Amino acid sequence: MLEQQLINALSLGSVYALFALGFTLVFGVLGVINLSHGAIFMLGSYVALMLVEQLALPLWLAMLLAMLASGLIGLIVDYVVLRPLRKRNAPHLAPMIATIGVAIILTNLAQGLFGAENKRFPTGTIPEDSYTFGSVHVTAVQIGIVLVSFVLMLILLGVMRRTQLGRALRAIAESPKAAYLLGINVEGLFYLTSFAAAALGGAAGVLVGLSFNAITPFMGQPMLHKGIAVIILGGMGDIRGAMIAGLFLGFAEVLTVAYLSSDFRDAVGFGLLFLILLVRPSGMFGKVLERKA
Amino acid sequence: MGFMEWWDGFWATYNTVVFSIGVNAMLALSIYVTLSCGLLSLANAAFMGIGAYAAALISMNTGLPFPVALAVGGALPALVALIIGIPTLRLSGVYLAMATLGFGEVVRVVVLNMDITGGPMGLNGIPPTTEWWHIVLLLGVTLYILARIRRSKIGRAFEAIKEDEIAARLMGVNVAGYKLLAFVIGATIAGVAGALNAHYTFTIGPGNYAFENAVDILTMAVFGGTSNLIGPTIGATLLTLLPEVLRHFKDFRLAANGIILVLVILYLPKGIWDPRRIRNIFSKTDKKTQPTGKVS
Numbered sequence: 001m002l003e004q005q006l007i008n009a010l011s012l013g014s015v016y017a018l019f020a021l022g023f024t025l026v027f028g029v030l031g032v033i034n035l036s037h038g039a040i041f042m043l044g045s046y047v048a049l050m051l052v053e054q055l056a057l058p059l060w061l062a063m064l065l066a067m068l069a070s071g072l073i074g075l076i077v078d079y080v081v082l083r084p085l086r087k088r089n090a091p092h093l094a095p096m097i098a099t100i101g102v103a104i105i106l107t108n109l110a111q112g113l114f115g116a117e118n119k120r121f122p123t124g125t126i127p128e129d130s131y132t133f134g135s136v137h138v139t140a141v142q143i144g145i146v147l148v149s150f151v152l153m154l155i156l157l158g159v160m161r162r163t164q165l166g167r168a169l170r171a172i173a174e175s176p177k178a179a180y181l182l183g184i185n186v187e188g189l190f191y192l193t194s195f196a197a198a199a200l201g202g203a204a205g206v207l208v209g210l211s212f213n214a215i216t217p218f219m220g221q222p223m224l225h226k227g228i229a230v231i232i233l234g235g236m237g238d239i240r241g242a243m244i245a246g247l248f249l250g251f252a253e254v255l256t257v258a259y260l261s262s263d264f265r266d267a268v269g270f271g272l273l274f275l276i277l278l279v280r281p282s283g284m285f286g287k288v289l290e291r292k293a
Numbered sequence: 294m295g296f297m298e299w300w301d302g303f304w305a306t307y308n309t310v311v312f313s314i315g316v317n318a319m320l321a322l323s324i325y326v327t328l329s330c331g332l333l334s335l336a337n338a339a340f341m342g343i344g345a346y347a348a349a350l351i352s353m354n355t356g357l358p359f360p361v362a363l364a365v366g367g368a369l370p371a372l373v374a375l376i377i378g379i380p381t382l383r384l385s386g387v388y389l390a391m392a393t394l395g396f397g398e399v400v401r402v403v404v405l406n407m408d409i410t411g412g413p414m415g416l417n418g419i420p421p422t423t424e425w426w427h428i429v430l431l432l433g434v435t436l437y438i439l440a441r442i443r444r445s446k447i448g449r450a451f452e453a454i455k456e457d458e459i460a461a462r463l464m465g466v467n468v469a470g471y472k473l474l475a476f477v478i479g480a481t482i483a484g485v486a487g488a489l490n491a492h493y494t495f496t497i498g499p500g501n502y503a504f505e506n507a508v509d510i511l512t513m514a515v516f517g518g519t520s521n522l523i524g525p526t527i528g529a530t531l532l533t534l535l536p537e538v539l540r541h542f543k544d545f546r547l548a549a550n551g552i553i554l555v556l557v558i559l560y561l562p563k564g565i566w567d568p569r570r571i572r573n574i575f576s577k578t579d580k581k582t583q584p585t586g587k588v589s
Contacts, residue, residue: 033387084559092386093333097515098558100508104551112548225398225504232391267402270395277392278380 003136005258006251011142011211013250014149019204019223020230020242021153022197028173028237029193031092036077036099037201037227038220039106044070044202045209045219046114052125059125063148063206067199074198077102078191086190103220110217119215126210145207152203153243156196160239169193173237222266229269233276307537308425309493314533315428316490319435321513321525323482326439328519329448330475331455332382335507336393337483339400340370342502344484345491346410349419352492359422359492363431366488367481374480375473382472385458397507404499415498416491423492431489435482439522442478451475483510512550516557518564527566 019041026034048066051057057065081102085095127140160166171179172186180186208223209215230249234241249269256268264271304311320341327334348366351357381392404410411417442448450471453461462468491497509532517528532550539549557565 081555081559088562090558090562093515094558094562096387096390097511098555100512101551101554101558104554105548106551108548108551221504225394228391228394232388236387263406264402267399270398274392274395274399277384277388277395 001135001258003134005254007136007138007142009251009254010247011145011250012254013247014146014153015204015207015211015246016226016230016249017243017246018149018152018200018207020227020234020246021156021239022200022204023227024231024234024237024239024242025156025193025197025200027231028239029169030082030086030190032082032095032099033092033228034077034082034099034197035096035224036102036106037197038224039103039110040070040073040077040198040220041201041205041208041223042110042215042217042220043073043106044205045215046110046119046205047202048206049119049121049209049215053122059210063203066206067202070202070205071195071199073106074194074201075191077198078194082194083187083190103224107217107220114217116217120213121210126213141210145211148203148207152200156200157239157243165189225266226269229273232273310533310537311425312423312428312490312493314530315425315432316486317510317513317529317533318432318526319482319486319489320510321517321529322435322439322522323479323486324510324514325519325522325525326479326482327475328514329443329455330451330472331458332472332475333386333390334393334476334479335390335504335511336374336377336396337479337510338502338504338507339397340374340480340483341487341490341506341510342400342404342497342499343370343373343487345487345497345502346404346416347484348488349416349491349497350409352420352422353416353418359427362422362492363427363485363488366491367485370480370484370487371477374477378473378476382469382476394504394507397502397504401499401503404502410499413499415496415501417496419491419495419497421493421495423489428489431485435485436522436526443522447471447474512554516554516564518561518566520563521566521568524564524566528564531565 019037023034023037026032026037044066047069048059048062051062051065052059077099081098082095085098127144129140131138131140131143160169168179168184168189171182171184172189176186204223205219208219226249230245231237231242233248234243234245249272252272253265253268257265320337323337323340324334327337344366347369348362351362351365352359377396381389381396384392405413442451450461450466453464453466454468454471458468487502513529513532514525515528516532517526518524532553535550535553536547561567561570563570
């Protein structure tokens with residue numbers, strides 16, 4: 001019983017981590033809480049659904065194109081909304097509220113285009129194989145989710161820690177002005193970050209769409225809540241922290257549902273968040289809180 | 294058609310809109326108070342909910358008069374704000390926003406799972422005791438008190454904290470105390486607004502006080518402008534009227550809310566009611582009308 005719960009938790013937690021990764025990347029590099037990340041996540045799953053449904057593309061290709069499409073949406077949001085605010089040196093609150101507006105627009109757009117009801121992938125798209133190890137039951141979808149999330153997470157981690165690009169991004173995270181003076185193309189890397197973050201969000205959207213096989217225009221909002229909880233738990237802007245906290249939240253939720261009550265599932269993340277902020281304001285893995293203050 | 298007939302028809306159709314404008318103005322003012330002290334708190338929807346449930350339960354289960362229900366609707370959120378404010382307000386900026394968001398979510402789930410609150414079904418059949426003049430009176434009182442606070446020592450302390458917390462502390466301002474005061478005042482106003490709202494909508498549920506509502510409240514304040522009291526009031530009025538005006542756009546009308554929010558942040562960062570900008574416009578036109586001696 002416990003083993004089964006742990007498998008479910010691993011699959012849920014890795015999606016949370018993947019979603020939160022893009023969210024935390026934008027915060028770390030651009031210093032912006034991008035509240036449209038949930039809406040981009042939702043559009044990612046619609047794009048994959050449309051490609052599979054209308055063009056009968058194989059799932060892996062649909063997923064890649066969905067990542068590309070959501071990346072482009074992220075890029076457009078950055079160019080149209082965040083860039084003017086950067087130019088004006090607007091206070092932190094401004095981009096956060098502006099992205100709330102973006103989320104409202106995208107959600108209503110999706111509702112207008114696709115309708116408010118649940119959509120499903122056509123039967124046969126999602127592999128229905130499952131494997132039994134002793135008492136544990138694992139579906140192919142769960143394995144796929146864990147694999148894809150971990151591969152994407154490790155790629156991002158590798159890029160951030162091992163490459164020149166990652167070094168540049170970390171420099172910008174420290175101080176965009178200093179990075180600019182050192183000859184780093186700050187503006188270009190802002191765009192790249194927005195693109196990559198949105199692509200990761202879109203990938204998470206496709207995986208969630210597959211795992212619950214239900215896609216709605218409103219699926220981004222609850223995910224956004226989890227994402228907020230995860231990046232605070234993990235320490236804002238910390239990539240490894242977001243991965244660990246995402247998995248942690250997945251486990252906390254699954255175990256709460258299994259052993260306490262499903263009623264409190266949605267309060268687990270925020271309850272933890274609330275408590276942790278009181279005890280340790282920089283998050284579980286956060287370093288110095290008021291560096292930028 | 295006489296004026297009275299027109300008025301009766303108008304009132305029958307639009308009275309809830311008028312009520313909503315008043316209540317939303319109070320909510321926007323409740324977040325203005327915390328913002329004026331430099332705090333971004335997203336707990337006001339939760340405080341509104343606590344006030345609404347407290348007042349509704351009193352009205353439905355006891356024979357106590359409406360003013361008592363309203364008073365409890367303001368006092369209970371104030372008490373809760375006092376208790377959670379002491380540890381929470383140590384946080385700053387986005388951390389505070391997220392913690393208060395977390396508090397709101399916890400309140401929602403607790404309300405969802407209690408028996409006395411009716412769980413997911415909410416409360417139905419709340420007596421419709423809110424009259425239009427209750428709202429006008431309480432909105433007026435709120436505006437009056439906030440205007441007095443603004444010009445008092447408290448208001449200046451809020452402003453000092455908002456501008457530079459460390460400098461304010463060095464000047465001997467009791468930063469923690471004033472922050473807590475702003476938080477509690479905001480919670481009280483939100484609670485009273487919730488109580489008024491519950492007594493004209495007849496029915497309330499846990500979904501009415503979630504993240505979306507916290508965002509709506511913030512949007513109204515920011516849209517109007519938070520540098521003064523008129524801004525939030527105007528913002529609440531316009532954004533409450535907007536869905537009515539845009540009724541023809543059906544599915545896409547809510548997207549208009551988002552578009553307006555983005556446009557305001559991009560082009561009017563201080564909200565639509567920004568006294569300095571308005572003054573500037575007039576002084577510019579004055580200059581233009583003055584003879585400059587040059588022929589262009």
